[in-house]
Amino acid sequence: MKTTDFTTCNVCDNPGTLETAKEVEEIYSDRRKFSDRKFTVWRCSSCGSLHSKEAVNLDEYYQGYLGNQRLDYFLSCMYYTRLKLLSKYGFRKSSTLLDYGCNQGLFLSFLRERGYKNVFGYDAYIPKYADETVLSKKYDFVVSYQVIEHVEEPRHFFRQAASCLEQGGILVIETPNATDISLSGIDEGPLDKKRLLHQPYHRHTLSQQALLGLGLSQGLSVVPSSSRIEYDTLFPGVNNRAISTYFQLAGDVHDVIEEPFQIKTFLTSPQLWFYCFFGYFFPVKGYMRVIFQNLSES
Ligand SMILES: [Zn+2]
Known part of the structure; x- marks a missing residue:
């Protein structure tokens, strides 16, 4: 399915437009296959939601997407x-x-x-x-x-x-939550905007x-x-902080979800061990x- 260019907010009653947006940023895709492609993301000045501008062929992007997940x-x-x-x-x-x-x-x-x-x-x-x-x-x-x-x-x-x-x-x-994602400036913490915005999948x-x-x-x-x-749980390793830290160390791309667990990455990061057990107490927005x-x- 081919989308069309998107320039007017479709989620609020008083829609802002790309033209009037105060925050606009070009964001690279966080999938290896498309990591050289960038997409315009803009924030509605009325409701604060974020929108992906460019028309894309979703069939191309969804081919094989998350196809390797198992109940692990x-x-x-x-x-x-x-x-x-x-x-x-x-x-x-x-x-x-x-x-x-x-x-x-x-x-x-x-x-x-x-x-x-x-x-x-x-x-x-x-x-x-x-x-x-x-x-x-x-x-x-x-x-x-x-x-x-x-x-x-x-x-x-x-x-x-x-x-x-x-x-x-x-x-x-x-x-x-768009409210927690800063388009301009540097993100604090392990959840960077590139991965949260997951372009061009998050429309x-x-x-x-x-x-x-x-x-x-x-x-x-x-x-x-x-x-x-x-x-974000108390199960060892299953908390937002540990998962985000692992993602960063393992390549900072969405593909990590589908790839085999990198034991070497885990073994060589004392920070990751710490967050595996205590990350729940360091919440990430x-x-x-x-x-x-x-x-x-x-
Ligand atoms: Zn809006």
Whole structure:
């Protein structure tokens, strides 16, 4: 799918434009294959969301994307944390769940192995999960982890996700937070803007204000929750600080997710050992998780 040039914010009611943007920066792609290509990212002066300008052929970029992921130690710890959080909000073995943007469906497999049978996935780029009929049904839980930033029309995506909620249903959205990403200047900490903006894959990176606004526009209520995202845990090595530090040492590209674990990199960095065990206590900004609930009467 070929996109078009993007110059007017599509997530807020008083849209800013590229022309009036105070922050505009050219960002190199963080994938090895495309690391010589750069993309214009600009911030909406109204809602603070970040947008990728240039038209791109997404089919080219998504070829083989995240195709090698397995349910390894890291993902198992993440999914365990996800499940624990969902359980806190009432997720039971009898509950229905839609994983919107499920990629290879690994989280669904994790849940099914533990006796959660009513779980479904949708992902437009994965033939096994591209059947849109799952989007016409209602679920107790709709979850979407690191997906909304990839879509062309976040409002449409959010509306569709919200429309799949049963009355009382819970919607979990986890995504980078534009408010925490500085376009101009040097980023502090291990999460640099190149990786958070993940060009050209992240088409629109929402500010928290914009994401809350999308919930409000669909009549959803915000449920208070911890801001710790699913891979910021107390499991050894599975925290945002350690993962970010490892990424930096291992090449600072997105491809690291799919590549074999670099034992030598690990063994030669005392800083990384330290963060593996204590990184949870050194939180890193850059992502947000917002939980919404459909409390409407009808
Ligand atoms: Zn905006």
